[in-house]
Each structure stands twice: as C-alpha cells, then as structure tokens.
Amino acid sequence: MPTESRAKRTPKRVLPGFKLTLGYTLFYLCLIVLIPLSALVLKTFTLTWDQFWAAVASPRVVASYQLTFGASLIAAMVNVVFGLLVAWVLVRYPFPGKKVVDALVDLPFALPTAVAGIALTALLAGNGWVGQWLEPQGITLAFNRNGIVIALIFIGLPFVVRTVQPVLEDAEKELEEAATCLGATRWQTFRHVIFPTIAPALLTGFAMAFARAIGEYGSVIFIAGNMPMVSEITPLIIIGKLEQYDYAGATAVAVVMLGFSFVLLLIINALQSWQRKRAGAQS
DSSP states (O other): OHHHHHHHHSOOOSSOOHHHHHHHHHHHHIIIIIHHHHHHHHHHTTSOHHHHHHHHSSHHHHHHHHHHHHHHHHHHHHHHHHHHHHHHHHHHOOOTTHHHHHHHHTHHHHSOHHHHHHHHHHHHSTTSTTHHHHGGGTOOOSSSHHHHHHHHHHHHHHHHHHHHHHHHHHSOHHHHHHHHHTTOOHHHHIIIIIHHHHHHHHHHHHHHHHHHHHTOOHHHHHHHOOOTTTSOOHHHHHHHHHHTTOHHHHHHHHHHHHHHHHHHHHHHHHHHHHHHHHHHHHO
16 A cells, blocks of 8 residues: 555656666766867866966967957947847837847847858948948947957847846736835836846846857957957967967867856856845845
8 A cells, every 4th residue: 555655646757767867968968068178178288387378378369368358248248238128128018020020139049150240241341331431430340349349249149138038028017016006116116126036037148148259250250350469369369279280279278268268157157146045035
C-alpha cells in the first residue's frame, strides 16, 4: 500500500531523469562554451608576461578598448530609454500598422550585420539620403565615432524591447488604477508602481544590448572609418592580428575583452538580484 500510494503521488516527467538531463546539459555547455573559451585562454598562456602586456596595452589597443566600451555603453543606455518607449507603445496603445511595427523591431535580428552596415553608410554618408543634408551643417554621422554609436544602437534595440515587452504585458493594470485613485500623479505611478516591476527586465535588456555591442563587427566596420586611435574598434584589432598570423596576440586581446565582459555581466546580475530582493521585501 505505501508503495502504491507513493507511485501515485510521483508526477510523471516528460523529459528523462535529472541525472541524464543534467549530464547532457553540462556536456553541451562544455562543448559549446567552456572548451572554446579554455582554448582561448590556453593559447594566451603561450605568451610571456611582457609579450602579453605589449599585446594588450599598446596605445592603439587601449584606444580601441575605450572606443568599444564607451560606444557600447552609450548605445545600451540609449536603447534602454527608447527601447522602453517602443515596448510601451506596442503594449499599451492600439494603432494602425501595429503588427508591422512589431515585426520591424526584430529586423536587426534577421538582417546580416554587413547589410546593416552598408545600409547605414548609404543613409548617413556625405552623399547619402540623410548625410547630404546634415554634412553641410557640420554634422557628420559616418566614418567616425558617431557612426559607431548609431550602428550599435541599431543592432541593440531589439534586445531591450523584447525583454521589457512581456513584462509590461503581464503587469497588473489594477495597481496603476489604484495608484491613480489614491491621487498619485503619472510620474509617481510610473516611479513607484511600474518601474519597480520592469527594472529587472530593463537591466537584463541593457546587459544583452551592451554585450552584443561589445562584440559587434560587421555593421560597424562599414561606417566607422577604421582609423587607428580614432575610430578603430577592438574586434577589428583582433581581426588584424589574425590576418598577420599573430594568433597569440589576438587571443590575448580577446581574453581581455572576455574578462571585461564577464565582470560587467556579474555586476549586472548582482544588481538584478538586489532589485528582485528589494521588490520582494516591499511587496
């Protein structure tokens, strides 16, 4: 009898047992993620410390770090603001062509990065559709750092929109109505009711857009100008070293990028955890 009742209480699992699925998960992660990253680090260990420092700390490489991380940070911050606005409009307002706009948000996902770079260059260059009107006014958006930020904004926007949009759809509008009935202004309702709900999603979207922008190559090289010390991104430095058969130097720069990205993602994940605990304590 106890055996039969225990068998009845045990839920049937769709997937195989825990040990098998866990083993497959770890094997797949090692095969796809850990082994390539380990090979990257091990290749870097073939350099002496002086060689490593010369590869990763030359003035040209340091300038590329500053440009890559600075432009990625600016683009991610812009996408947080405008990605939230786009997600808000798509969730809260009905309008003609809404499905078309919603589909266009995913265009940077499907569009090859090289095509995106060529399109932005054709649009913003001095003889482009928009650039021909801006350049006589002294506004240059192509072949400089401005073009890099614009390209990174373009490829990073969907990450924020698609992360925030489901959270806004699941948000309880009754809480907003209750806040309004209690005399809260629109800003107070957004600050105290809506923002705490979507803040973890915003941080996640920011992290994804930032990480995507750091490694972006295809759409940037067409519009950046690629001038050393001015508009040369770090992925282009890595490609240049590979073309010169300096594999150890390329992996050294890549390891630095990996370390920066890993630390930033840890910080953002910690902020997300803190935000969830804070929201749980308040509720």
